[in-house]
Amino acid sequence: MRAVETARRWLADQGVRQVRDGWVSDAEPGVLLTANQVAHSWAGDVFAEDLDAADQLRLAFGLLDLLDEYWVTCEMRFADDGAEGPLPADVLWDGYRRRLEADRDAEAVTYSLWVDWFEDHTTSATAFAEVLGNDIGRVVTERSEAPLRRARRVLECSGPVRWTVKEPAYRTAVRLPGLHPALFLGLRASFHDVYGDLEPAAALALLDRLDLPPDTEHLAALRHVLAAGHRNHYRSPGAWDEAVRATS
Secondary structure, rough: OHHHHHHHHHHHOOOOEEEEEEEOOOOOEEEEOHHHHHHHHHHHHHOOOOOOOHHHHHHHHHHHHHHOOHHHHHHHHHHHHOOOOOHHHHHHHHHHHHHHHOOOOOHHHHHHHHHHHHHOOHHHHHHHHHHHHHOHHEEEEEEEEHHHHHHHHHHHHOOOOHHHHHHHHHHOOOOHHHHHHHHHHHHHHHHHHHOOOHHHHHHHHHHHHOOOOOOOOOOHHHHHHHHOOOOOOOOOOOOOHHHHHHHH
């Protein structure tokens, strides 16, 4: 990937290079660094480069691809919130969509969406719209592999997004059985996440439309708490344990 090689060359210019078991810097060539240490030490410097903001962001995404470390996404968020921000939205969200569609591990990207963009209600609506909400209808209609991969990943980590924001996408996703397992995980996270949000009756109606094996773990318990009108695990202490006992 060209972005990865650009990032690798940039790190080399900083005196950082990859070796068989990790990374080393010219400053301390005898000290082996992890990718996480490289990210913490150098990722923020990308946004001090003499480049326009779009190229800085593209370089940061290349660094994310190279290091596969969540901290790189933190530096993106810091830059977006910083004095020189916001970052160019088209480049930012195109970068997220591409990595959500890639046939490779995307944990750093989905974790970033979950804890940095979706849990923050000042950004969650825009972030959710950009990575799925705006084109979920096309994704479901066309059924192309890469966009469906993106849809699954976004649904699974969408628990903190406000119900009014994500419900239309959920109702569209339910039309495609291939998205049902991911939609179930999204509904479950909407109940369990500290910042999770759902409307019990509407969530139960969606849950009842999912084509899932009857022995799906936590399916019966989730149905039980929603039928009882509970909105969130942390607002109803003990409700989940009671549901597990009642359905086991």
